[in-house]
Amino acid sequence: MPPAAPSVLITGSANGIGHATAHHFNTHGCITILSDLPATQHSTEALITETFPYPENALFIAADVTSWTQMTALFETAIQRFGGLDIVVANAGIMEESPVLDLEDVDEEGRLRERRSKEGWRIMEVNLGGVFNTLRLAMFHMKNNESSNSKREEISPSIVLVTSTSGYFGGTGVTAYVASKHGVVGLLRASQEVARRYGIRVNAVAPFLTPTSMTAGFAQRWQQAGLETNSPGRVAEVIAQVAQDSSRRGECVLVSGKYTREMESTRTALLPSWLGEDIAGFMARAMQFFSDIGGYVLPRRR
Incomplete structure (x- = not known):
């Protein structure tokens, strides 16, 4: 009996790096579970039907990474449907739309308004809290699905956290985004003891500037400056390599086009x-x- 195809769950996969990663795994015959906000379901399912080589092997399940209830349902549905999860990619993330450290945002009495702080905490909630939820649930189900994974003995349970070069360097001025991505690197390091205990590999990928909706405001000028260009597809390739390389534990690979570097070692x-x-x-x-x-x-x- 041939081995079952690996099953992969990717959060934040309606567009950008997450969608490219889902497409990459689907192209290579994997069972692919895409997840993003409920509002993206119709458009994402249309893209699956129109562009995925094996749409019958792909499933969209709506979930907000900040909702424990929705994320719990996401994992339970995926496992009930496919019998286990081999790879989980914690990719969902957002960036602030205005400077959260704007000290000129004051009310009529000269007091600093709260709204920028709320936006900053929202970034932290999605980018760090959402990754934490994904990591915790993935590890729980991977440690509790030994029997279902017996049909895929050649695959070691693998989690990839998508951070950023902003998780190591902080000079771009997007305060909440930089802080949240530093937090993801902290999660990578802090999770290793538990991961080893249960035989789960947790690694990360840190993309440098990648043309997505987050970078639309300056992507063209970046290219005009002659700087190395990344792409969602290139990042997806590296995520897949890291996810499936059984020798990697606790590593983080920076990727920017032709450049890759291992950051943690x-x-x-x-x-x-x-x-x-x-x-x-x-x-x-x-x-x-x-x-x-x-x-x-x-x-x-x-």
């Missing part, structure tokens, strides 16, 4: 020259201490 190798041998050595011993005592001992709530 590079950072680790540079710690002695960055911090100094003495502090780097001390921190290594400190981390070993926490490992030896079974992790950070959480404070008790009073």
Whole structure:
């Protein structure tokens, strides 16, 4: 009996990088579950029918990544339909539409208005909270679906978090977006202990500027400046490579067109020259201490 096709779930897949990733996996014969906001369902299903080579292997399930109820239903529906999930790509993300640190946004009494703070927290809720929801649910179902995954023994459960070069560098001025993507890198690092415990691989991809709706305001000028051009399709290729490379654990690959770099192992190798041998050595011993005592001992709530 031939092995079942790998099943892949991608959040934020109505357009941009998420849609290109879904298309890439579908082209290679994978069962592909696309998810995005309910308002995108009709247009996304039309694109699946019109452009996917195997539309019968693709399914759209509406869910808002910030809603625990909707995300729980998304995972349960996907697993009931296909018997398990092999790869999950936490891609959904948004960017602020106005500067959230605008200090001139004041009311008639000269007080700073709350609305920019609300927009900033909304970015954090989607880009970081949504990835956290996706990661937690994916790990839970991947650890609890051993029997369904027995038909796909050659596939190790794999999660890819889509961060950004803004998760490592913060000079573009989009404050909430940069902060949220730094948070995704933090999730990548902090999730490794639990991921190893359950045999799940968690990695990340950090695209540099990629022409999507987020970059429409300056994409043409970027190209006119002669800078390296990324594409959603190129990022999708790297996401698929990272997702399926069984040797990768806790890594993050920066991708910008022809350029790719592994960020996490590079950072680790540079710690002695960055911090100094003495502090780097001390921190290594400190981390070993926490490992030896079974992790950070959480404070008790009073």
